[in-house]
Amino acid sequence: MQLRRLGSSGPEVSVLGLGTMTFGNEANEVTSHAILDRYFDAGGRFIDTADVYTRGVSEEYIGRWLADRGARDEMVLATKARFAMSDDPADRGAGRDYLQRALEASLRRLGVDHVDLYQIHAWDPLTPVDETMEALNGFVAAGKVRFVGVSNHLAWQLERAAQVCERNGWAPVVSLQPQYNLLARDIELELVPLCIDRGIGLLPWSPLGGGWLTGKYRQDTDPAPLSRLGEDPTRGLEALSVRDTDRTWAILDVVRQIAERRGVTMGGVAINWLLRRPMVGSVLIGCRTTAQLEENLAALEWDLTDDELVDLNTVSAPGIPAYPQGFLENEAGMDIWERLRTRIHKAY
Numbered sequence: 001m002q003l004r005r006l007g008s009s010g011p012e013v014s015v016l017g018l019g020t021m022t023f024g025n026e027a028n029e030v031t032s033h034a035i036l037d038r039y040f041d042a043g044g045r046f047i048d049t050a051d052v053y054t055r056g057v058s059e060e061y062i063g064r065w066l067a068d069r070g071a072r073d074e075m076v077l078a079t080k081a082r083f084a085m086s087d088d089p090a091d092r093g094a095g096r097d098y099l100q101r102a103l104e105a106s107l108r109r110l111g112v113d114h115v116d117l118y119q120i121h122a123w124d125p126l127t128p129v130d131e132t133m134e135a136l137n138g139f140v141a142a143g144k145v146r147f148v149g150v151s152n153h154l155a156w157q158l159e160r161a162a163q164v165c166e167r168n169g170w171a172p173v174v175s176l177q178p179q180y181n182l183l184a185r186d187i188e189l190e191l192v193p194l195c196i197d198r199g200i201g202l203l204p205w206s207p208l209g210g211g212w213l214t215g216k217y218r219q220d221t222d223p224a225p226l227s228r229l230g231e232d233p234t235r236g237l238e239a240l241s242v243r244d245t246d247r248t249w250a251i252l253d254v255v256r257q258i259a260e261r262r263g264v265t266m267g268g269v270a271i272n273w274l275l276r277r278p279m280v281g282s283v284l285i286g287c288r289t290t291a292q293l294e295e296n297l298a299a300l301e302w303d304l305t306d307d308e309l310v311d312l313n314t315v316s317a318p319g320i321p322a323y324p325q326g327f328l329e330n331e332a333g334m335d336i337w338e339r340l341r342t343r344i345h346k347a348y
């Protein structure tokens with residue numbers, strides 16, 4: 001599997017990263033290990049997990065698999081901390097002492113002496129960002145973390161984190177892990193231009209919109225019982241109340257047409273599109289079965305044409321807010337999208 005440098009200064013990662021949020025939840029240990037085996041045999045070398053995934057169980061499954069396969073040195077291993085690990089308010093956040101405990105606990109569950117990428121799972125409004133980034137820098141200095149990243153940040157928060165590292169000569173933020181897929185392109189307004197500017201790599205989560213982009217949900221049919229929405233129609237950002245819109249169905253129509261014409265899966269179209277977006281280092285694919293993984297790996301065997309990219313970009317274009325983006329574009333004559341395209345061009 002092809003490798004890409006994550007941002008301008010991160011590690012080299014496989015273009016498809018294995019997301020492991022289903023481990024210990026939809027996928028038991030036997031299935032999770034079969035998924036890891038298949039991913040590894042396909043040449044995949046990048047695993048993304050978090051302490052909070054099934055409260056440590058995902059990391060434990062990965063740790064036992066790494067030991068069984070003797071694969072630690074070949075894998076780029078990413079995990080995260082910040083969300084609640086228990087009902088105790090001390091067991092969460094991005095404060096120094098908590099991160100120290102969280103990292104040690106992740107290393108223990110994973111059975112490793114260091115992780116390659118340690119990510120703050122979301123901005124912590126209760127902790128000064130200097131404290132968080134200094135703690136992360138200490139982990140790098142101690143050899144327990146190779147690279148530092150963040151997830152679920154607003155643009156100003158990411159900029160603050162990047163700046164404080166820059167100013168103090170601390171380990172830089174090399175990556176951002178945001179929700180990003182054909183149904184959710186809002187990060188292109190502020191975060192993607194910032195990542196281009198700073199050379200921060202993107203690790204898109206929910207590349208299939210939690211399953212929507214596979215075409216598994218239909219307007220006239222109830223979700224199958226063994227699916228995210230079949231199990232919980234109100235679940236997170238894939239909830240029916242969020243995604244059952246005319247915009248979603250219009251995007252799915254175009255994805256379906258391309259998939260049928262090319263003889264590929266709809267999910268493959270969605271993954272292929274993300275692989276062509278600027279700053280994307282690795283697309284984090286999640287699955288509950290090896291069959292799903294197999295289908296998603298096939299996205300690497302073909303490429304969207306430029307015309308197909310235009311069709312997908314057009315139908316899924318995120319709206320520009322009236323202010324300030326719309327104002328700047330209409331009143332000040334700044335074509336924001338054109339400027340973004342120019343910078344994207346320069347970035348490659």
Ligand SMILES: NC(=O)c1ccc[n+]([C@@H]2O[C@H](COP(=O)([O-])OP(=O)(O)OC[C@H]3O[C@@H](n4cnc5c(N)ncnc54)[C@H](OP(=O)(O)O)[C@@H]3O)[C@@H](O)[C@H]2O)c1
Pocket residue numbers: 018019020021022026048049121151152177204205206207208209210211212214216226227228229267284285286287288291292293295296
């Ligand atoms: N940083 C964060 O806050 C954050 C948040 C979310 C995820 N993530 C990371 O991103 C990874 C991927 O996120 P995600 O799981 O939401 O990604 P996704 O690819 O959008 O959704 C994966 C789900 O779609 C369904 N699916 C996948 N392949 C399929 C196929 N070929 N045919 C039919 N259905 C298929 C499965 O759900 P069902 O079979 O159950 O329907 C699967 O669990 C996670 O594992 C995690 O590492 C990070």
